[in-house]
Amino acid sequence: MPELPEVEIVKQSLFKNINNKIIKSVRINNPNLRFKLPCNFSHVLKGAKIKYIKRFSKYIILELDNGFYVVLHLGMSGTIHILKKKVKSIYTNISFYKSPMLPKKHNHVILFFDHIKLFYNDPRRFGFFKIFSNKNALQSFFQNYGPEPFDKSFNIKYLRKKLYKKIKSIKNYLLDQKFVSGIGNIYANEILFFCKINPLKKSGNLTKVDLKNLILFSKIVLKKAIKKGGSSIKNFKNINGKTGSFQNNFKVYDREKLKCLRKNCTGIIKKKIFTNRSIFYCNICQK
């Protein structure tokens, strides 16, 4: 589920809630996530102070004062919830979408702080934690990833070199984290709409204008999504707390059969399944 903007929102909330705090204890209800929870997980976290929290791509990185790094990927359905001990009935959901009740059986990992409990909840268990013992190990893990759209290295020269004569569709390249980091299915579709590029277009056939637009609009779309608190599609209930609102700004995603929102375009948004993912596009203005 979460793509770069949603993970950024989660990171910001985590920073407000647990940065500089000490993990008093750890409870593991189910270690069987996408990858089995590292066996030293509790040992590394217990007693450690969270020195800093950052994000790269769709990953949240907790820097601990014992030199270790905890890396978290939310997969498709991972969320984080915080319960303040004093107010037992109210959950502070610092996730990018709101679920009114914590589905208790999917609370796989719980971190206890002084006045706070943090729950990692993940029904589908596609999310995972990794632990790195030092900065080098952390960096070498992220070496396999391409730049984020915000990076200076995500430029014309890079795109030309990577996409030259490639027959794979640009939609699939945008989802390829080795090419560019942080974009998922929603934002790939949205970005291509702004670029007026058909998602199925072969990457080697992109024009210089296409490449320039990709660089420009990937930044614009992701930034706006962050500003709107990310996209919240499911479990949308009106309860106190934060929810993303970028879903109200979707131009193509989840808009099958609706009118194209581009000025003076009479197109209708199409939906197709392509390499196991949905593509949404206007077949008139996206060439």
Add this chain to the structure above:
DNA sequence: CCGTTAACCTGAGAGC
């Protein structure tokens, strides 16, 4: 190396 498919999971919603 390149591109595609299937698999990993659970839950929601549609259709019957």
Add this chain to the structure above:
DNA sequence: TGCTCTCAGGTTAACG
């Protein structure tokens, strides 16, 4: 009500 089927914001091993 309940059954079956499809789909979901991601990643990656395995295959041709």
